[in-house]
Amino acid sequence: MITKLILSAAAGLLALCIGDFYRLFKAILHPFLSPLRNVPGPKTDGILLGNFKALTDPEPRVMYEEWFDRLFLLDPRAVAHVLRHPGEYPKPEIFRNSLKEMLGDGLLVVEGDAHRRERRIMSPAFGAPQIRELIGIFFDKSLQLRDIWLQETKSEKTLKKPLDTKHSLIEATRWLDKVTLDVIGLAGRFNYSFDALNPAGSLNELNQAVRDMMNSSQPSFLDLLHIIFPVTRIISSTKDRCVKNARRVMERVGRDLLADMKVTVQSSTVGSEGPSRKDVRSRDLLSLLVRANMANDVADGGRLTDEEVLAQIPTFLFAGHETTSAALAWTFYALSCNPTIQEKLRTELRACSEGDRPSMTALNNLAYLDAVVHETIRLYAPVSATVRDVSKDDIIPTGMEWVDKKGVRHSGISVVKGDAIIIPILAINRSKEIWGEDAYEFKPERWSNLPPSASAIPGIWGNSLSFLGGSRACIGYRFSVMEMKAIIYTLVRTFRFSLAADPADIQVRLPGITRPYLRNQIDKGPQLPLWVCPIEDERAAVA
Structure with missing residues (x-):
C-alpha cells in the first residue's frame, strides 16, 4: 500500500515536471512562429536570454524610453485597442496567479464576467x-500628519540642517505610507482604524500584516523559479511564508469585520423585511457592499458572495494605499527639486479662503494644484508598465504606418494566440512624440495648454496612462486623486521642502511600485530624505 502511494506521488510529480517543461518549451518556441518576429525590436542578449537582462533592470525608465520608438504596439491607437478588448487581451495567467497568492480573488485578479x-x-x-463624503477624513489624517511633522521639526532628536535650526530632516516615504494606510482603512474601504500615524501606538495585527505583505514584494531567485516551474512551489520561499501568514491574518480579521458589519446593518434597518437599495448609505466600501448584499430588492447577480467581499480587503488595502503613497513621494521629490514651482503652488494654496479644511469643490477649483497632481501622475507613474496576453489571433490597428524587417509597410500589427504585449505606461507618459521635447521635465504649466497629440492617449484620467483605461482602468482613481490633493494642500501650506540628497542618487527599483530609493542604500527600502522647514503664519506675525 505504501509502495503504491509513493509510486502515485512520484507519477504525479513527474507529470507536473513534464507539464512545466512542455509549457517552457512552447514559450521558447513561440517567438519563432509568431508574426511579431518580423516587427523591429531592440537588440537582444542572445537566443536564450533575449531581453531578460533589460526587463529585469532595476532602473526601468531607461529601457522603456529607449524602446518606445521601436515597439509599435506602444502606438496610442494600438494601446486603446488592447485596453478596450479585455476579453481578447487578459492579464497573463502567471501574473494573476502571483497576485492571487498575495491578494486573493479580488478585482485585480478576476477576469471576464x-x-x-x-x-x-x-x-x-x-x-x-x-468621494465627496470622504474629504473630511482625508483632511483629518492630513492635519494629523502635519502636526506630527511640526513636532518633529521642534524635536532635539531630529537632525538639523547645518547652520539652520529651522530645517529638520524627515524621511518622507515612511510617513506617507502611514497616512495613506490610515486613510484607506478609515475612509476608503473598511471603517477600520490602523492608527498608523500614532507615534506612541504599536502596530495592530492587520497593520502588521499589511506591512509584511509590502515588505515581501521583492522576489527571490526561488520565487522566479516558482513562476517558470510551478512544480517548485513545493519548496516554500521566505516570501511564500510571509504572504501566507499575512493572508491568514487578513482573512481572519476580514471575517470578523464582515460579521460585525452584518450585525450593524441588520440592527439599523427599519422593519422586518430587511434593507432595500435606498437604505444603502455608507462612507466605506465594506459597509456599502454588505448593505447592498443584504438589500431585499437587489436582482440576481447584483450581490457579491462573502468570499468575494473578503477578497476585496487585501486588494484595496495593499494596492490602494501603495500607489497613492508612491505618487505622493514623487510629488514632494519634484517640488523639492523645483522650488519656483513649489512656491507658486504654495501661494495658490495659502490664498484659499476655506482654510485648513476646504471642500471637494474648492480643492478641484485650485487650478495649479490640479496641474501639479496631473504632472506627477504623468511623469512618475506609480506602475511603470502592464502586460497583456493575446487570447486569439487579431490585427491591432496602429495610428501610423510602420515598416517590418522585410521592408513591407503595415497599418496594423498581426498577433496570434500566445503572444504577450507590454504596455509601458511610463514611456507613453514621457513620449517626446506626444508631449514635446520637454516631456522629461516636471512642468505643471503644460496642463493649461496640452498638445493635441495627448488627446489620443486612452487613459481614464488626465491624458495619461497611469490609471490605465477601458473596463479595467483603476476603479479608485478619484479616491487617490482627492486624497493626494488633500495631503499636498495641507503639507505645502505648512512647510517648505528641499531634497536632502543629490537628485542623481534617487532611483527607481523594480519589480513592483515605482518608489524612490537612495542609490547606495537600496537594502534599506524606499527613502525620500527631505529638509523640512515650517512656514511662519504671516497673519499671526503681523498681529
Missing part, C-alpha cells in the same frame, strides 16, 4: 458623490 459583475457592484463606492 466575474470582473464585470464585481466592478459594476462596487462602482458606486468610488463615484464623485461618495
